[in-house]
Amino acid sequence: xxxxIEMLTSILQSAEIGCQGIVSVRKRLHDSAVxxxxxxxxxxxxxxxxxxxxxxxxxxxxxxxxxxxxxAMTRYAAERDLRRDSSASHVAEMMIKGNTMGVNKMTRNIRxxxxxxxxxxxxARRMLDTEDENIGEMKxxx
Numbered sequence: 001x002x003x004x005i006e007m008l009t010s011i012l013q014s015a016e017i018g019c020q021g022i023v024s025v026r027k028r029l030h031d032s033a034v035x036x037x038x039x040x041x042x043x044x045x046x047x048x049x050x051x052x053x054x055x056x057x058x059x060x061x062x063x064x065x066x067x068x069x070x071x072a073m074t075r076y077a078a079e080r081d082l083r084r085d086s087s088a089s090h091v092a093e094m095m096i097k098g099n100t101m102g103v104n105k106m107t108r109n110i111r112x113x114x115x116x117x118x119x120x121x122x123x124a125r126r127m128l129d130t131e132d133e134n135i136g137e138m139k140x141x142x
Contacts, residue, residue, distance in 0.1 A: 004115040005061055011127045012052035014102050016066045017074060018045040018131075021098050024078035031088040037137050038095070044130050051123055092141035095134065102131040 002010070022042045029035050056063055081094055106128040113121060 001112050001114045002109055003113075004117050004120045005056070005059065007109055007113055007115060007120050007124055008052045008056050008059075008061075009064055010105065010109050011123055012049055012056065012063065013066050014105065014127060014131075015045040015049035015052065017070065018042075018098070018102065019049065020066070020071050020074050021078065021095070024075045025082065025091055025094065028079065028082040028086050029091060030086055031091070031141075034088045034091055034141055037141075041095075041130075041134050041137070044134075048123070048127055048130060055119065055123070088141045092138040095138045096142075099131045099134045099138070103128060103135070106131060 019042055022038050022045070026035060026038055029038070053063060078094070081090070084090075106124060110121070110124050110128065113124065115121070
């Protein structure tokens with residue numbers, strides 16, 4: 001079971017790793033249509049990150065960022081995959097896999113959430129909806 005702080009931290013870290021993944025992929029991307037969609041997704045993650053960060057700060061909680069090791073592994077995996085294939089369909093597949101992990105994690109967190117703050121659950125659902133929308137947007141490029 002997770003409380004408000006754990007939920008907000010999960011949202012913040014999911015948005016942070018989503019940003020990291022997009023930035024890593026965009027460095028090697030050669031398709032402007034995919035890049036345009038990824039820029040919009042990056043902005044959405046940024047807003048979610050800001051909201052979660054703000055809510056944590058208002059509770060006097062120190063923000064726990066994604067570990068540098070996890071960020072490095074995300075960059076490395078993206079670079080390795082894109083060296084092999086940097087086509088729009090492969091990028092879409094990579095992003096769908098990441099978003100699917102996000103959907104699974106947030107669905108589990110919402111199911112086990114024990115907090116009472118309606119703003120926290122609303123932000124969690126917004127995160128879940130964003131991950132789901134991102135999948136739909138990337139399917140176009142498969």
